Amino acid sequence: MIRINTPIVICGAGAIGCYLGAQWAAAGAPVVLLGRSPLKRLETSGLNLSNGVSLSPQKFTVNPTIDTEPEALARAGLIVLAVKSTALPRVIALIKTHSAPNTPILCLLNGIDPVRSLKSAFPSREIAAGMVPYNVVWQDAETLRRSSVGDVIVERTPAMQDLLKHLTNVSEPVQVSKDIKPIQYGKLLLNLNNPINALSGKSLFHQLSERPYRLVYAAALQEALTIYKRAEIKHAKSGPLPAHRIVQMLRAPNWLFNTVALRLQKLDPSSQTSMAQDLASGKPTEIDTLNGEIVRLAESTGQTAPINARLISLIKTAEAGGPKTYSAQSLRKATLS
Template sequence: MAALCYFLVREFNEETDMKIAVMGAGAVGCYYGGMLARAGHDVVLIARPRHVEAIQRDGLRLDTKSFDEYLRLDASSEAGAAKNADVVLFCVKSTDTDSAALALKPYLHERTLVLSLQNGVENAERLRELLPQEVAAAVVYVAAEMAGPGHIRHHGRGELVIEPSSMSEEVARTLAAASVPTEISDNVRGALWAKLVLNCAYNALSAITQTPYGRLVQGEGVTRAMRDVVDECLAVAKADGVTIPGDVDAAVRGIAETMPNQYSSTAQDMARGKRSEIDHLNGLIVRRGEASGIPTPANRMLHVLVKLLENQAGKGEEKR
């Protein structure tokens, strides 16, 4: 099945407005949920209480390069708010996949599509083990951050690649009409691995140094170190039988060029004292490398350093 792209054409939005729940409405979830709400869809954001309180009081502030608006939409800290949703944008951290899926399970009807907008390559498979509903994986390319409670700041990009499902064409048209470029691909596994390679190259280094991508790549020896990380990822992917689409080297260079001011999600987590997804990024490469007999010293070192920093931050919290 060839890739099918949907671009920003309003005439595609012929379907009845969907009810859309965003589970784990952080930066990614608030951006896509906000864009869909702005296009007129019934959206509920399921988020942490401080974000919910701000959104209920003031609306969601969607702060982009082309507009800065407050959007009125529903928000809740309870999974039950997803009841009867047609589509769930599942945006929680990989570390929370199991608990969030089990919290949602009682409230979803049999026809709900659960669309995983998560980092890592294993989440959709895990969701299929936990939920009877149809699950589709998506690859997310967006630079965004939570600038404050209920305030999403968009730095660039925003496209999605989703895998085929019974609702994929309808969802893709809906997203495209909401100004979210969307592609349906039968190689989402390869696209997820391509995104994993980018995350492994940038996330830990951005987190360890608390540096945005544009400045990061200017550091002495950084691009060579990233090359080592990427080479290990590609070797592991090949051993796993994964076909990664496109020009990986160009994609790695392009991140710093298109998102120069963006800090990685791992950097944002660490800055807030939160547990990161590093076990599902460089840590996954280390585990898969061990299983295949492939050395991964560069990824192992980045994984170890981030874990050490996380443990140090955790001890600091305990002392306070």
């Protein structure tokens, strides 16, 4: 359970971490954002939050509490992880060094493997899985804009039940699930587009508006669904349509997809995946956590995942200094030929 008068420390004060932390702080939760020193300015200047995809667009400003030292973990009643999966080993080491031994952890990382790693590293702690379905972008140095739809979902555990008591007045609701695994596997299907978006060099809106890019995603998604079926993996709908319908829609001509599906997603025209941002800035990507999970699942069940494997290879080549951007037709040829 979250200890009274002790903070909820959000470790990973990037776009998602800052957005959620500020939302929760505005609802009265005792949130501390653990991040780099430049974020300290937000304590006085304020952090502006903008949600233009909800039925009632919202804008407000929060003055969050910022801490730049990992010793903040020692005071935590709950640790919320919003880092990239590539940073997880370092964060696990910090938690082992600085936090109290039984502090519960909420993992909001993409993929399935991070929760496995946390449970292995902290077998006596309560580890709750969570899922953030939407993108958040920095509009400027003091403004975060939510750029797609969906609600945060967390696993039903004692600590999460206590967390929700702090969030009764939150402007964007947090949902609770008894069985979050299907939700995680459903979100993973959406994340399979991340390398395609990264290699396109375009925003999500403009990448998805070009049918050859969509055909690559449709093929990677259909491959994953086939592997899920044989592995008996249940997956929940993540987005406005079931996954098999998303495959059909992705293959639709531009006039249909661009006038129906893109409108349903309410994508910000400038929004990109975090993998696209990481690849462009020369940082390691989460490719092994995302598409790599499909390849590992295929291998464990006597199957193959050649399309997802090719996307992994292209991203790793790009990380090593190879081509980082592909036209729609060239990416289709590189993955589907």
